[in-house]
Amino acid sequence: MAKTQRADLRQRADALLDAAAALLAEVGPPGLRIDQVAGRAGVGKGTVYLHWNSREHLLLAVGAREAAAMYRTVIAAICVDPAEVVLHRYLRRLYLEAMGRPILRSIFITDEADLTAFMNHPARAGLAETKLIAADDYLAALRDHRLLRHDLDLADIDQAVQAIAYGFFAATTLLSDDPDAGLERRADLFAEVLRRSFEPARTPAPARCASAVPRAVEAFERLAAQFDRLAYGTAAD
Secondary structure, rough: OOOHHHHHHHHHHHHHHHHHHHHHHHHHHOOOOHHHHHHHHOHHHHHHHOOOHHHHHHHHHHHHHHHHHHHHHHHHHHHOOOHHHHHHHHHHHHHHHHHOOOHHHHHHOOHHHHHHHHHHHHHHHHHHHHHHHHHHHHHHHHHHHOOOOOOOOOOHHHHHHHHHHHHHHOOOOOOOOOOOOOHHHHHHHHHHHHHHHOOOOOOHHHHHHHHHHHHHHHHHHHHHHHHHHHHHHHHHH
């Protein structure tokens, strides 16, 4: 595909994603409709289907674009302060970034049927594999630079971290009518659970953190690129 054609496709996809994001802010995931997205973007429904084959696919693309931006924000923070690479600080920032982005938060708090369709969409298959590889590479970088407890298996850490993270993300909408209430405190609790469970008792030397940054950043950049591909399809290449 010619470079100019890809650029045109991406520009059109962005316009449609912007329209879908604006609607999500108004009606939430259950209220998102293809015809309304097309109308707001000033195109026909068929144009939307040229990019995404269903409402669920479009919802996935909107979330993926926001997730790519979220990971690039996290990457930038790690590059500025290498101490952000350690497990508890990385996931604390990721939690706050996700909960601070209305689009991602709206997806997390949607009804169970919509969330199930979103999570099980076939387009997520490549993303799931990339996420596993990125998590493995990130944890391996932490282990190799002694930023994780040496007496725990990486697979066990990965499984436990996912369970803990799921609990904190899911509980955000159950604890208060206002998702922002106490958000920083919950982020601190999340970080403290991770730090006490999986990291050495002593604060690591800055040099150890800095040494882990290149591999961690590479893993997160691959993940952000995969989110881009999920959002834009061929226009992302």
